Amino acid sequence: MKKTRIGIIGVGIIGEQHLINYATDDRVEVAAACDINPARLTEMCDKYGIPNRYENIGRFLDRDDLDTVDVCLHNHLHAPVSIEVMRRGRHAYCEKPMAGTFADARDMHDASRKYGRMLHIQLAYLYQLETQVAKRFIDSGDLGRIYHARSTGFRRRGRPFVDGYATKEFVNSDWSGGGALFDMAVYHISQLLYLLGNPEPERITGKVYQEIGMDPVRREISGYNVEEFGCGFARFKDGLTMDIVESWAAHLDGFGGSAIMGSEAGIRLEPLSFHTTRHDVQSDTTFDLDAMKYREGTVFAERSRHYASSQKHWVSALRGEAELLDTAGIALHTSLIQAGIFLSGTLGREVTAEEVKALSKSAARVIPNLT
Ligand SMILES: NC(=O)c1ccc[n+]([C@@H]2O[C@H](COP(=O)([O-])OP(=O)(O)OC[C@H]3O[C@@H](n4cnc5c(N)ncnc54)[C@H](O)[C@@H]3O)[C@@H](O)[C@H]2O)c1
Numbered sequence: 260m261k262k263t264r265i266g267i268i269g270v271g272i273i274g275e276q277h278l279i280n281y282a283t284d285d286r287v288e289v290a291a292a293c294d295i296n297p298a299r300l301t302e303m304c305d306k307y308g309i310p311n312r313y314e315n316i317g318r319f320l321d322r323d324d325l326d327t328v329d330v331c332l333h334n335h336l337h338a339p340v341s342i343e344v345m346r347r348g349r350h351a352y353c354e355k356p357m358a359g360t361f362a363d364a365r366d367m368h369d370a371s372r373k374y375g376r377m378l379h380i381q382l383a384y385l386y387q388l389e390t391q392v393a394k395r396f397i398d399s400g401d402l403g404r405i406y407h408a409r410s411t412g413f414r415r416r417g418r419p420f421v422d423g424y425a426t427k428e429f430v431n432s433d434w435s436g437g438g439a440l441f442d443m444a445v446y447h448i449s450q451l452l453y454l455l456g457n458p459e460p461e462r463i464t465g466k467v468y469q470e471i472g473m474d475p476v477r478r479e480i481s482g483y484n485v486e487e488f489g490c491g492f493a494r495f496k497d498g499l500t501m502d503i504v505e506s507w508a509a510h511l512d513g514f515g516g517s518a519i520m521g522s523e524a525g526i527r528l529e530p531l532s533f534h535t536t537r538h539d540v541q542s543d544t545t546f547d548l549d550a551m552k553y554r555e556g557t558v559f560a561e562r563s564r565h566y567a568s569s570q571k572h573w574v575s576a577l578r579g580e581a582e583l584l585d586t587a588g589i590a591l592h593t594s595l596i597q598a599g600i601f602l603s604g605t606l607g608r609e610v611t612a613e614e615v616k617a618l619s620k621s622a623a624r625v626i627p628n629l630t
Pocket residue numbers: 268269270271272273274293294295296299314316331332333334354355356425426428442626627628
């Protein structure tokens with residue numbers, strides 16, 4: 260079996276998670292890695308047996324033996340590096356969020372068409388068993404006419420860096436573009452858009468907040484300037500609506516989880532449950548996901564591998580074993596909703612998708628180590 264040859268740029272926290280996934284895929288060979296931090300590069304390449312190491316992105320991309328390049332850099336480098344990868348004729352796989360602004364996400368989407376290369380965005384929640392089960396129910400029509408979705412994500416005290424985990428770039432908009440809406444909401448909104456068939460956003464309202472105190476030393480080091488909480492409401496072309504609450508930090512005990520409501524039934528995604536009324540009696544169903552997981556891994560092992568994770572799905576798509584989910588299209592609509600919430604908060608009113616598209620600007624960084 261010919262192995263799919265992968266190159267990875269950025270072997271930090273999430274880069275290593277990708278390497279762990281590739282290490283359990285016998286169809287894959289990670290042939291080269293690039294990181295601007297030589298100590299981290301050596302550590303990761305030694306640990307995962309990667310033979311070719313680069314600190315310079317340009318020289319890394321001069322290689323002509325890579326089937327794809329996996330971009331695990333901070334948000335404002337997603338667009339310039341992914342576009343450069345595709346311009347040089349490689350299929351690009353990029354971490355979430357798609358980019359730090361809607362304009363940059365759109366440039367990535369356009370570049371995929373322009374250069375005729377596949378673009379895949381890491382949207383982990385699409386591969387959860389909960390999502391796969393919910394999709395079966397939705398696609399079979401069990402929910403009836405779907406009219407509203409609720410996107411929620413909750414951390415009580417979990418802002419990156421200032422509350423502990425992860426690096427300072429997450430909380431500085433010069434690197435990230437935003438906070439909780441860019442980091443976590445991406446997963447929850449994209450999960451719902453996928454389940455709903457990626458409807459087109461038409462109008463958005465919302466606001467973002469930073470109200471809760473934090474460690475002053477870490478605030479200073481990071482230049483913390485992003486939202487810890489965002490809320491919004493989106494209207495889609497076909498009349499569907501979605502409300503959004505996303506928190507990195509809030510004085511509350513939870514939001515209750517994302518959900519989809521239809522005329523015949525509703526689904527809650529976390530934990531997964533199905534709710535309906537039969538013969539005039541309300542009925543609530545829970546699911547045995549462990550049993551499903553066992554069967555998926557045995558009886559349906561071949562099929563389930565294609566959707567086992569974002570990385571495995573990408574490898575299956577590259578090899579023509581599965582059709583690539585439209586993660587770039589879903590991530591682009593997710594980015595539009597995020598940008599709409601920010602713009603609405605700034606203008607103090609509901610905004611149209613056309614306004615967001617017209618006003619969004621690139622915040623992409625110049626790639627420091629391209630030449
Ligand atoms: N940390 C997480 O749990 C997590 C989860 C999901 C998604 N992500 C996403 O992954 C991305 C990276 O986050 P992270 O947590 O891995 O950050 P990180 O800081 O741990 O890793 C980033 C890596 O990129 C390297 N790098 C920076 N500039 C570079 C350049 N010009 N050329 C080559 N290498 C360069 C850094 O040296 C570092 O090793 C972000 O977009 C984030 O949203 C992170």
